[in-house]
Amino acid sequence: MDEKILNIFRKNPDNYISGEEISQKLGISRAAIWKHIEKLRQRGYDFAAVPHLGYRLSAVPDRLFPEEIKFGLDTKIIGQRIIYYDVIGSTNTKCYELAEKDYPQGTTVVAEGQTKAKGRLSRPWLSPRYKGIYFSVILKPDILPMQMPKITLLAAVSVASVISKLTRLSALIRWPNDVLINRRKVCGILTEMNAEADRVNFIILGIGINVITKRSSLPKGATSLFEEGAKDITRAQLLRKLLMELESNYLLFKKRGFAPIVREWQNFSAILGSRVKIISHSEKIEGQAAGIDSEGALILRLDNGFQKKILAGDVELVR
Amino acid sequence: MDEKILNIFRKNPDNYISGEEISQKLGISRAAIWKHIEKLRQRGYDFAAVPHLGYRLSAVPDRLFPEEIKFGLDTKIIGQRIIYYDVIGSTNTKCYELAEKDYPQGTTVVAEGQTKAKGRLSRPWLSPRYKGIYFSVILKPDILPMQMPKITLLAAVSVASVISKLTRLSALIRWPNDVLINRRKVCGILTEMNAEADRVNFIILGIGINVITKRSSLPKGATSLFEEGAKDITRAQLLRKLLMELESNYLLFKKRGFAPIVREWQNFSAILGSRVKIISHSEKIEGQAAGIDSEGALILRLDNGFQKKILAGDVELVR
Numbered sequence: 001m002d003e004k005i006l007n008i009f010r011k012n013p014d015n016y017i018s019g020e021e022i023s024q025k026l027g028i029s030r031a032a033i034w035k036h037i038e039k040l041r042q043r044g045y046d047f048a049a050v051p052h053l054g055y056r057l058s059a060v061p062d063r064l065f066p067e068e069i070k071f072g073l074d075t076k077i078i079g080q081r082i083i084y085y086d087v088i089g090s091t092n093t094k095c096y097e098l099a100e101k102d103y104p105q106g107t108t109v110v111a112e113g114q115t116k117a118k119g120r121l122s123r124p125w126l127s128p129r130y131k132g133i134y135f136s137v138i139l140k141p142d143i144l145p146m147q148m149p150k151i152t153l154l155a156a157v158s159v160a161s162v163i164s165k166l167t168r169l170s171a172l173i174r175w176p177n178d179v180l181i182n183r184r185k186v187c188g189i190l191t192e193m194n195a196e197a198d199r200v201n202f203i204i205l206g207i208g209i210n211v212i213t214k215r216s217s218l219p220k221g222a223t224s225l226f227e228e229g230a231k232d233i234t235r236a237q238l239l240r241k242l243l244m245e246l247e248s249n250y251l252l253f254k255k256r257g258f259a260p261i262v263r264e265w266q267n268f269s270a271i272l273g274s275r276v277k278i279i280s281h282s283e284k285i286e287g288q289a290a291g292i293d294s295e296g297a298l299i300l301r302l303d304n305g306f307q308k309k310i311l312a313g314d315v316e317l318v319r
Numbered sequence: 320m321d322e323k324i325l326n327i328f329r330k331n332p333d334n335y336i337s338g339e340e341i342s343q344k345l346g347i348s349r350a351a352i353w354k355h356i357e358k359l360r361q362r363g364y365d366f367a368a369v370p371h372l373g374y375r376l377s378a379v380p381d382r383l384f385p386e387e388i389k390f391g392l393d394t395k396i397i398g399q400r401i402i403y404y405d406v407i408g409s410t411n412t413k414c415y416e417l418a419e420k421d422y423p424q425g426t427t428v429v430a431e432g433q434t435k436a437k438g439r440l441s442r443p444w445l446s447p448r449y450k451g452i453y454f455s456v457i458l459k460p461d462i463l464p465m466q467m468p469k470i471t472l473l474a475a476v477s478v479a480s481v482i483s484k485l486t487r488l489s490a491l492i493r494w495p496n497d498v499l500i501n502r503r504k505v506c507g508i509l510t511e512m513n514a515e516a517d518r519v520n521f522i523i524l525g526i527g528i529n530v531i532t533k534r535s536s537l538p539k540g541a542t543s544l545f546e547e548g549a550k551d552i553t554r555a556q557l558l559r560k561l562l563m564e565l566e567s568n569y570l571l572f573k574k575r576g577f578a579p580i581v582r583e584w585q586n587f588s589a590i591l592g593s594r595v596k597i598i599s600h601s602e603k604i605e606g607q608a609a610g611i612d613s614e615g616a617l618i619l620r621l622d623n624g625f626q627k628k629i630l631a632g633d634v635e636l637v638r
Contacts, residue, residue, distance in 0.1 A: 121518055142600075144630055145512065146465035152516045176516065193464065193514045197471045197495065198599075198631030199440055201511075280517075281461075311463055312517030 001026070003067040005036050006045070009057035010071055018054035060236075064110045064133065068236040069243070077106035078137055078250070079243040085109070087129060089116040092190055092206035095136035099194065099202040105140040108243065117208060119188045120177070131213040132224070133239045136206040137246070141254070145195040148203065149296035149311075152177045152191045154253055154261050155205055158245040159187050160268040163209075166241060167230035172270035175289070175298045175315050179209075180270050183317075184223035186210050207242070211235050262292055271315060276300070280313035289315070320345070322386040324355050325364070328376035329390055337373035383429050383452065387555040388562070396425035397456055397569070398562040404428070406448060408435040411509055411525035414455035418513065418521040424459040427562065436527060438507045439496070450532040451543070452558045455525040456565070460573070464514040467522065468615035468630075471496045471510045473572055473580050474524055477564040478506050479587040482528075485560060486549035491589035494608070494617045494634050498528075499589050502636075503542035505529050526561070530554050581611055590634060595619070599632035608634070 004026055008017060019030040026033075037047055037055065044061025060068060066082035073079050081104065088094055088111040095109040113129030127134050141151065156173045163171035169181050179187035190206040210224035211233070218224065225233060252260055266272060271289040278285050278300065287300040290307065298310040323345055327336060338349040345352075356366055356374065363380025379387065385401035392398050400423065407413055407430040414428040432448030446453045460470065475492045482490035482498070482505070490506075491499050498506035509525040529543035530552070537543065544552060571579055585591060590608040597604050597619065606619040609626060617629040 120515060145467055145514070146630065148464055148514075149516050191516050192520075193512070193516075195464070195467075195512045195514070196439060197468050197510050197512075311465065 001028070002036055002040055003070070005033065006040065006057070006067050007071060009047075009055070013057065016048075016050055016053035016056045021054070062130065062234060062236075064112060064135075064236055064239055066110070069110070069240050071240075073240050073243060075106075075244055075247040078247040079106065079108045079240075081107045083107065083109045085111040087111060087113045087115060090114055090118055090206075091134055091136040092118065092192055092204050095138060095204045095206070096192060096194070099138045099204060103138055105138055105202075106247075107138045108135055109137075110135040110239070114208075119190055119208075125188050125190075125208050126213075126218060126222075127208060128213060128217065130235075132208060132210045133235050133242075134206075134208045135239065136204050137243075139203045139205055139250070141200060141203065141250075143200055144198060145193060145200055147295065148191060148193050148195075148200070149176060150253070150258050150261065151203055151205060152189055153265055153292070153296045154249050155189050155191070155207060155246065156187075157261055157264045157268060158242060158249050159189070159207065159209065161249075161264065162238070162242045162245045163187075163225065163230075164268075166233055166238060167225060167228075169225065169228050169230055171268065173265060173268045174270045174317075175292065176296070176312075181223055181225070181228045183270075184221055184228075186223050186225060186228070205246075209238065209242075211238060258294060258296070262294070265292060271317060275318040277316045277318050278310050278313040279316065280310075285310075286318060320347070321355055321359055322389070324352065325359065325376070325386055326390060328366075328374070332376065335367075335369055335372035335375045340373070381449065381553060381555075383431060383454075383555055383558055385429075388429070388559050390559075392559050392562060394425075394563055394566040397566040398425065398427045398559075400426045402426070402428045404430040406430060406432045406434060409433055409437055409525075410453055410455040411437065411511055411523050414457060414523045414525070415511060415513075418457045418523060422457055424457055424521075425566075426457045427454055428456075429454040429558070433527075438509055438527075444507050444509075444527050445532075445537060445541075446527060447532060447536065449554075451527060451529045452554050452561075453525075453527045454558065455523050456562075458522045458524055458569070460519060460522065460569075462519055463517060464512060464519055466614065467510060467512050467514075467519070468495060469572070469577050469580065470522055470524060471508060472584055472611070472615045473568050474508050474510070474526060474565065475506075476580055476583040476587060477561060477568050478508070478526065478528065480568075480583065481557070481561045481564045482506075482544065482549075483587075485552055485557060486544060486547075488544065488547050488549055490587065492584060492587045493589045493636075494611065495615070495631075500542055500544070500547045502589075503540055503547075505542050505544060505547070524565075528557065528561075530557060577613060577615070581613070584611060590636060594637040596635045596637050597629050597632040598635065599629075604629075605637060 046059035047055045048058040091109040114127035117125040117127040119125040160171040177189040187209045192204045194201040212226040213224040287302045290299040290301045365378035366374045367377040410428040433446035436444040436446040438444040479490040496508040506528045511523045513520040531545040532543040534546045606621045609618040609620045
């Protein structure tokens with residue numbers, strides 16, 4: 001009901017709306033409306049009230065409340081169900097639990113802050129409250145487990161693309177799944193999978209983006225959108241657009257396969273054509289980043305002229 | 320303590336052992352020993368008692384009790400911790416839960432019967448009580464998710480090898496993971512995985528073998544060791560030997576890679592060189608089974624002379 005009331009105000013941002021009118025539209029008493037408006041005020045929504053005219057929504061809180069995200073969210077799957085936490089250990093862990101309980105594809109867990117956020121290979125991911133967006137989505141793509149890297153790349157492409165659209169910043173992807181601005185990491189992606197040998201049961205796609213985090217509180221080599229100059233973006237807006245971009249790329253992938261994602265990746269690549277060092281737990285190897293193949297593997301051109309397919313590892317640019 | 324008492328008897332199968340002697344060895348009172356022996360009797364163990372001589376273990380129950388499996392189990396990892404159920408929904412599901420709770424690699428869930436046993440792609444797997452062996456093991460191999468099929472093939476090779484060693488039956492593997500005797504399925508394998516893009520967190524390896532199941536109670540195309548003529552094998556013995564074979568192949572794989580497993584697979588293949596039809600959810604395709612590659616994929620020689628790599632699907636022999 002809170003959401004319905006908010007939406008009435010949002011559709012009429014410049015007008016005052018009387019309690020009478022809302023009462024008729026929603027079929028509840030004016031006393032009930034007043035209670036909801038009080039509740040919304042406590043959550044940070046502000047209403048200007050003018051006698052005889054009614055109410056107008058004058059401010060929304062800087063929060064990732066599902067009502068905020070869903071307003072204008074033009075998706076069929078991703079974000080249709082949003083589970084919100086002020087603080088949680090890890091959105092990925094919670095989302096994984098929900099997927100095990102058969103929550104549907106597209107279910108999204110959002111938190112304002114995380115206390116045990118994790119990145120690839122159990123690396124920590126700093127998630128201070130109200131400073132970034134931290135969320136995880138249940139996906140159930142009809143792919144084989146070995147195709148999982150495609151989903152990670154699809155997510156990286158979506159993040160880079162949304163940042164480039166919403167800000168004037170140039171967001172680039174460092175294979176496999178870091179998104180960089182001015183060579184500093186602004187986004188981390190962690191995909192986790194539950195699979196059999198010939199079926200993916202579900203994938204949890206987790207994304208964290210530093211939005212207004214101060215660089216002084218971030219680890220070395222990390223940055224935030226705010227620090228790079230994007231100061232007028234709200235977290236809710238970024239999250240909403242990103243959910244839409246993810247869905248759009250996900251549906252494209254289902255329909256046309258991985259090739260369009262590869263093309264997008266090439267547009268956003270931070271390493272294509274550059275000399276890079278790949279560090280994995282088994283080896284270190286240098287070469288030129290020549291592209292990604294149809295499975296999402298990095299193609300490295302070695303100094304001896306041969307090409308090598310890299311399935312996993314960390315990439316460093318060599319200067 | 321039950322296990323310790325049993326082991327004293329087992330090491331002296333032909334002698335009577337006095338309560339006095341056990342009491343001294345284990346440092347517990349004769350009254351306590353008597354209580355344990357009564358408890359063991361209730362579980363199906365039989366003791367011949369002769370006044371002045373003592374006890375002798377005269378019969379063990381046909382059960383998969385951890386004490387039964389562990390006696391003579393020469394492994395370092397697999398089966399060192401066994402969790403036993405008379406009946407459970409699915410050993411794989413339970414084992415997966417334990418892995419999520421950080422149970423160590425090698426932890427094994429065994430059940431005498433399963434009510435919701437599952438095979439590949441959620442197919443049911445009949446698991447009548449006391450008729451077969453049904454178990455699942457936590458593995459934490461240092462591999463990438465895309466290498467998971469290797470673990471499935473390793474398991475199939477282990478099952479075929481143990482059946483061939485313990486019985487005079489010829490057990491063959493139908494790619495990827497069915498074990499057949501006289502073209503009928505005697506064993507099913509289900510591997511489930513929890514992974515990130517560049518790390519496997521754990522794999523649950525589930526195996527079901529029909530041991531003394533009557534063919535009339537099995538689905539079409541299925542059989543049991545007993546029905547094929549192996550009548551003097553106990554389920555406990557089969558399970559113990561299989562855990563040992565799995566560990567031995569698993570350590571071999573860790574040390575020498577997948578090549579030795581591929582060679583074993585070739586020895587046991589039910590399809591190598593034969594004309595087969597591959598049925599997957601996306602296509603049907605015929606050709607000659609030419610081998611498996613270094614990743615465990617099936618290599619199919621098509622009628623046009625080309626080779627095709629098959630990553631997943633069901634295989635039928637074409638006559």
